[in-house]
Every structure is written in structure tokens, then in C-alpha cells.
Ligand SMILES: Nc1ncnc2c1ncn2[C@@H]1O[C@H](COP(=O)(O)OP(=O)(O)OP(=O)(O)O)[C@@H](O)[C@H]1O
């Protein structure tokens with residue numbers, strides 16, 4: 001199942017609709033990274049509300065997305081992790097270290113607004129690609 | 131165990147199928163949704179290991195009762211290369227594939243009982259159980 | 267093949283397997299109990315009151331329940347199946363347990379019924395001693411099994427209710443408080459075992475979602491000791507909360523608990539800790555963008 005990716009202003013929003021296979025996840029990673037470059041996106045939101053499980057492969061893919069997007073100048077935030085999913089993740093030992101998280105889409109957008117604002121305030125010194 | 135649910139694992143969709151079946155079975159047996167998630171996550175890990183290291187294998191799901199406890203039993207079997215050093219594979223962070231090395235130790239933390247038997251060159255069997263008190 | 271000498275001892279075989287004579291005797295017995303229903307029921311209710319059983323219930327209530335039990339009892343004798351009686355016993359227990367009815371009372375009333383019925387059989391068959399014996403032989407195992415079913419049903423129901431209450435008490439003993447919008451406080455008091463720790467986490471994670479909390483202060487001033495298992499759990503709770511987008515501040519960390527955390531490999535500089543609850547709330551408000559007065563007693567991080 002392909003994950004739809006929406007462009008909204010400077011942000012890309014990927015909202016996962018149903019359970020994903022490993023191939024789907026890898027495909028999502030490729031598509032997001034390609035689009036971050038193409039649209040010069042500032043932020044990426046991955047909405048995982050619909051995921052009822054997150055295992056090591058899913059976490060590794062989300063981490064890769066965040067790191068690769070950052071190298072291309074976009075901040076990533078994962079939104080919508082369900083309470084039970086989060087609890088199972090930490091018991092497994094999966095923590096998404098270094099990746100930002102927010103409660104839902106609304107919070108994720110608010111977070112990116114603050115984040116990208118901070119960066120603009122700091123001036124162009126922190127542009128990762130140049 | 132005549133009424134085992136057998137799920138062949140030969141492609142990545144099967145990993146999704148296996149964990150969903152596991153969740154359904156746990157739900158049917160009255161496990162909380164938190165436990166259902168835990169069981170599904172553990173199945174996802176060991177099913178992916180089959181695919182990744184042995185290419186093919188199967189997962190059998192069943193229910194057992196023991197006194198006033200009921201359990202979901204997951205058995206994952208393959209005839210792949212086997213694990214040379216099981217104690218080492220059970221440690222956090224050990225991976226021969228550049229993974230996080232959390233699948234086996236993580237699944238052990240998620241489940242109540244966990245057992246791995248592996249013969250180099252012959253294959254691997256992972257058996258794991260999650261228990262629930264009945265009439266609770 | 268008409269009569270075998272074994273049936274009297276057997277604990278009420280299933281209807282198919284009953285030899286004709288036992289079946290016939292039970293049929294006769296059932297007919298007798300049906301015919302004398304009104305009178306036997308009254309006698310039983312009277313004996314219950316006299317024995318001062320079910321004192322939490324009024325006489326009308328006792329009579330109403332006695333009627334239902336009586337009918338279920340006769341039906342169990344007739345059909346040899348106990349499902350209906352079992353269901354009724356459970357339902358009855360559910361109703362009377364909250365009113366303080368004790369196990370001995372329930373066992374007592376069933377034994378009284380057995381006695382009332384046995385006496386009535388004496389009355390009816392006292393002239394034919396042989397027949398009386400055979401009737402009692404057929405009746406006794408059935409009556410015992412019925413008494414057993416009712417008592418076990420009651421005890422099981424009681425255990426279930428007790429478990430439920432324990433659960434409720436545990437919930438109450440770990441309240442998640444919302445002190446202001448988007449800020450939750452979880453004061454943990456007392457001994458934490460793995461089961462309680464788990465429950466606590468599940469409760470907190472759900473509360474974060476429903477209250478849309480952004481900051482959580484977990485105060486462990488009231489926790490005397492923490493083994494490495496529970497300490498591990500605390501770390502997991504902090505991490506899981508972050509996955510939902512909330513920041514956790516831990517307050518009231520005693521030197522001993524801090525030591526335990528370090529021993530299990532927790533990097534304390536990665537966990538936001540503030541000396542006391544007050545300081546924690548101030549730090550939380552700062553994170554939420556509220557203006558707070560003096561900041562001097564906030565422990566600097568890292
Ligand atoms: N079914 C199997 N057959 C052969 N080797 C296996 C099997 N399952 C696990 N292993 C070996 O055990 C190691 C540890 O497995 P584990 O699932 O813990 O980590 P991983 O698969 O390497 O990474 P992760 O699961 O975190 O993505 C693997 O790297 C692999 O060498």
C-alpha cells in the first residue's frame with residue numbers, strides 16, 4: 001500500500017492509512033526523501049495514528065527518514081503514536097532517540113512552526129545544504 | 131495441538147498477516163489491547179527474522195490453558211542457516227545484518243516465556259508465550 | 267439389563283447413562299417436589315429465617331429467591347444438567363454479595379433445602395422403607411452436586427468481585443492529576459511492584475492522550491525504595507510518554523533511587539529531574555510558556 005504524501009506550504013505530510021509491509025516502509029522513505037529535495041521542504045510530518053504495531057524495522061525506517069531529511073534541511077516529526085504502541089515499543093527497547101514526536105497532526109504542525117521559526121530567526125547560518 | 135493456525139512466511143506481507151492473526155487470536159482469548167499489541171510486536175520481530183535470515187519458514191499460533199491461566203503460544207520455525215551463538219544473539223544490539231539487534235531480546239522482554247533452539251545449518255525454532263489470568 | 271446395583275453410588279450420571287431405575291426414581295421424586303412446591307418452599311423459607319441466615323434480606327426477598335432456587339433445583343434434578351442452576355447461582359451471588367451475604371449463609375441455605383426435601387421424602391415413603399432407601403440413594407448424590415454447584419458459584423463470584431475491587435483501589439491510589447491545561451502530575455506513593463508500575467504507565471499514557479498533555483511531572487518523593495525492575499519501568503514510562511509527544515520531569519528523586527538508576531545504566535543527564543514537586547511544576551510551566559516568578563531553585567540540567 002502506497003502512503004499518500006501531501007504538500008502543505010513548506011511541509012510534507014505523510015499519513016499512513018493502514019498496516020505497512022517492510023517494502024511499503026522503504027518505499028515511503030525513498031518517496032519522502034526525494035520530495036524533500038524536490039520541494040525544498042522545511043518540515044516532514046509522518047502520521048502513524050493508523051499503525052497498531054511498531055517494530056524494529058518501522059522504527060529504523062522512521063529514524064532513517066528523520067536523519068536523511070535533516071541532511072536535506074527538513075525537520076521531521078512523528079505524530080500519532082498510540083499509547084499501547086508506545087508502551088510495547090519501549091518494552092522492546094525501541095525509543096526513536098533523536099527524532100521529534102508530537103501527539104497528533106495539529107501538534108506536529110505547531111511544533112514545526114516553532115522549529116522552523118527558530119531557524120529563520122537564527123539566520124541562514126544553519127542551512128544544511130548550500 | 132490440532133487447531134494450530136499456520137502462517138507460512140515467504141514474503142514481507144506474511145509478516146503483517148502473522149502479527150494481525152496473532153492480535154486477533156489474543157483478542158479472542160480476552161487479552162487486553164495492550165497485551166494484543168505486545169504479542170503482535172513480538173510476532174513481527176521473529177517473523178521478520180525468518181524472512182531475513184532463513185528466507186522462508188512458518189509461524190504457528192495456538193491457545194493453551196493452564197489452571198486459571200490462558201496463554202497465546204507462538205512457534206516460529208525455519209530450516210535456515212541457524213544461529214551460531216544463541217546467547218549472543220539474545221543480547222541487545224547484536225546483529226549480523228546491520229539491524230538494531232533488538233528483535234530477539236526485545237521479543238523476549240515482551241513475552242512471558244521465550245525459548246530459542248537452533249542448529250547451525252539445520253534451522254531455528256523460537257517458541258514464545260504470553261499468559262493471562264482467566265475470569266479476571 | 268433393567269437394574270444394576272451400581273447407580274446409587276454414582277455421582278449423578280448423565281441422563282443417557284442412567285439406568286432406568288434411577289431415572290424412574292428421580293422422575294417420581296421430581297413429581298413429588300412439583301406437587302408440593304408451595305408448601306415445601308414455604309417450609310424452607312421459614313427454616314432460613316429461623317436459622318438466622320440471609321439476615322441482610324427481607325422475608326419477601328428471601329421467599330422470592332427461595333422460589334427461584336427451588337425451581338432451578340428441581341429442574342437440575344429432572345434434567346441432570348447444571349448449566350441453568352450454575353448461571354442462576356452466579357447471578358444470585360452477584361446480587362447478594364454487595365449486601366454482605368456470607369459464604370456460610372449460602373452453603374447453609376442449600377443444606378437446609380436438602381434437609382427440608384429429605385424430610386418430606388421420609389414423610390411420604392415412611393411406610394415403604396425399601397423404596398425410601400432407593401429414593402434417597404438416587405436423591406443424595408444429586409443433592410450434593412447441586413449444593414456444590416451453588417457454593418462454588420458463590421465463592422467464584424466473590425473472588426471475582428474482590429479482584430475487581432482490588433483493581434479499583436489500585437486505580438485510585440495512583441491518580442493522574444491535571445493541574446492546568448496540558449500539564450499532568452503523577453504523584454506516586456508507596457510500594458511499587460511490577461504490576462502496579464505497569465498499570466501506572468498505561469494509565470498515564472492514556473491520560474496524556476485524552477488530556478492532550480505536553481508536560482508530565484512524575485513525583486516519586488513518596489516512593490521509599492525502588493528495585494532495578496521498577497527503576498527500569500520508570501525509564502520506560504518516561505520514554506513512552508515522549509513517544510506521545512510529552513516531556514516528563516521527574517521530581518523527588520532520593521539519592522538511593524538515583525543510585526539505582528545509575529546502576530542500571532540510566533544516563534541521568536538525559537532525564538529531566540528537578541529537586542521537588544514545586545520546582546518541577548515551575549519548570550513545567552516554563553516549558554509550557556507560562557511566566558513563572560523566581561527560577562533560582564531549579565536544578566540546572568546537565
Ligand atoms: N531465524 C533466524 N535464523 C538465523 N539467524 C537468526 C534468526 N533470527 C535471528 N538470527 C540471528 O540473530 C541476530 C539477532 O537477531 P535480532 O532479531 O535480535 O536482531 P536483528 O534482526 O539483527 O536486528 P533487528 O531485529 O533489531 O532489526 C541476527 O542478526 C541474526 O544473525
Ligand SMILES: [Mg+2]
Pocket residue numbers: 175178179229232233234
Ligand atoms: Mg530481527
